[in-house]
Amino acid sequence: MPGICVIRRFGLLAFFFFCSLLSFLYAEPLELQDTKLTVQDIEISGNYKTRQQVILSELPFAIGSSIEMMDLMVVTERAKENLLNTSLFNSVEISFYYPDIHSVVFTIEVSERWYLWVFPIFENEGRNFSDFLRLNDGNFFNYGLYVKHDNFRGRKEVLKLRAVTGYKTQLVFGYRNPGLNNQSGWGIDAGWLWNDRVAYGTVDDKQVFLKTLGDRLLTTTNVTLSYYYRHNLDHYHSVFAGFMNIDAADTLLAYNPDMLPLQQSTSETITLGYNYMYDKRDSKIYPLKGLFIEAEIIREGFGLESDYEGFFRGRGAVAYHNRLGEKLYYNTRGFVSLVDLDKVPYIFRTGLGYEEYLNGFEFRVIDGTSYGGLQSKLLYELIPRKDIRLKWMPLEQFSHFHYAFYIKLHFDAGYVYNNFEQDVNRMANELLLGYGVGIDMLTFYDKVLSLNYSFNNFAEHGFYFHFNLTL
Known part of the structure; x- marks a missing residue:
């Protein structure tokens, strides 16, 4: 029967689409864990007196450098420790986001001390x-x-x-x-x-x-x-x-x-x-x-x-x-x-x-x-x-x-x-x-x-x- 055949075909297409979606959602991130990301930008805020170069010099990464995805949390924590150890800031917050699947952008917000x-x-x-x-x-x-x-x-x-x-x-x-x-x-x-x-x-x-x-x-x-x-x-x-x-x-x-x-x-x-x-x-x-x-x-x-x-x-x-x-x-x-x-x-x-x-x-x-x-x-x-x-x-x-x-x-x-x-x-x-x-x-x-x-x-x-x- 033609109607049943059409339904079956659409059912098969829906099934393959659903499987492909699951593969994209779950398989791709696991693959990306072994992928290197390029630091596209470093956004800094709160440094009203401290020059940006002082902050950048304490980071274990720089614009254009490559970082393994699995190392993102490690380098982020290290960057925070380095900035706090300068004794220039009361607090430091660092986060990151992905503008695309091959890049990462770090955002750094500091609260300066009294100098x-x-x-x-x-x-x-x-x-x-x-x-x-x-x-x-x-x-x-x-x-x-x-x-x-x-x-x-x-x-x-x-x-x-x-x-x-x-x-x-x-x-x-x-x-x-x-x-x-x-x-x-x-x-x-x-x-x-x-x-x-x-x-x-x-x-x-x-x-x-x-x-x-x-x-x-x-x-x-x-x-x-x-x-x-x-x-x-x-x-x-x-x-x-x-x-x-x-x-x-x-x-x-x-x-x-x-x-x-x-x-x-x-x-x-x-x-x-x-x-x-x-x-x-x-x-x-x-x-x-x-x-x-x-x-x-x-x-x-x-x-x-x-x-x-x-x-x-x-x-x-x-x-x-x-x-x-x-x-x-x-x-x-x-x-x-x-x-x-x-x-x-x-x-x-x-x-x-x-x-x-x-x-x-x-x-x-x-x-x-x-x-x-x-x-x-x-x-x-x-x-x-x-x-x-x-x-x-x-x-x-x-x-x-x-x-x-x-x-x-x-x-x-x-x-x-x-x-x-x-x-x-x-x-x-x-x-x-x-x-x-x-x-x-x-x-x-x-x-x-x-x-x-x-x-x-x-x-x-x-x-x-x-x-x-x-x-």
Whole structure:
């Protein structure tokens, strides 16, 4: 029957059409997962002051580059981490869409921070906040004026001027023109420091201070020039040269004749160095995942008008961060510093408690020419990051607030070599162990506040506070 035949034919056509439609809807995306997409465009908004090139230099992709479809989420997350790690933005949102089956367009929306800071200074003077609380007798304060311009001219440059008095009198000027990805940059730092209270020695592994009634004990003038190069987002190279002039009063030298090279009252020295960093962490402020490697070699302290030849100092550090499970993280960091002399002038003193410290030893300085350490932490995410929009805040740069809390267990081990260990100090040339518990709070503008209760293997224990409020 003709009618039935027509119906059957249309039924077959409908069936094949439906099968073809299903094949298009389901088979094609699976095929595209192995397809490379070309970045057609990168749309950026919210950068009212930051130049577009600064943002583009942080991205792991560029217009015209090819990306595997299966890698889109990975490169998007990496781009977001890189932009947040610049400390230029409160928030970053990145999405993408497909203008056609062979192309992708990224959209980036940033919320800029406040960049110009002008405010009075009232700060503590100490190697760390816990040591300041221990020492404070009302004299360990500085006050003055601080001016800092982050993202100067919208180019990620940093310009700063600092003038303080109180515990110390100090003038500091700094300028940094950063090297963007695959580009070079340079910087200059200059400072002048006047002290009438100076640490001149170490007794019982604590600094001993000399204080006058307003008379100068030590004056320091320094200038450092640096040149740096960034390659493939994660590799940083820098070379630097510095000049330092130090003038010590006779009163200070009477307490410590070895304060300056060759027991002189005036020292003019040169420092030359090279630094390499590999930094592939999700955050530079509080990393939870990633790897960090640093190596540095310095020729320090050789004199311009004296016979002092100076010394070599080598320094290295490796840190690894990863996730153990839901809300559980761990990190391990090792560091070492080596000097090719058994003894250096006190002004160049090294050891634990200055640039590096161990938990449980915050009150101590362990002097020595060489040292090393291993630090491990186990972190539990107590409160994940909460982002809050402060609607009542008229300034957009301060309206984005966030916080997060982590509970931690920490264990540190270290050793300091001192070939001239004196009877008045007991911690050098001994195994140093520190351990305890703590809680960290992360909040906006890269601030981290820590409260720890720590022990060490010298039967010392107590609460220790740390926070990075320096701008």
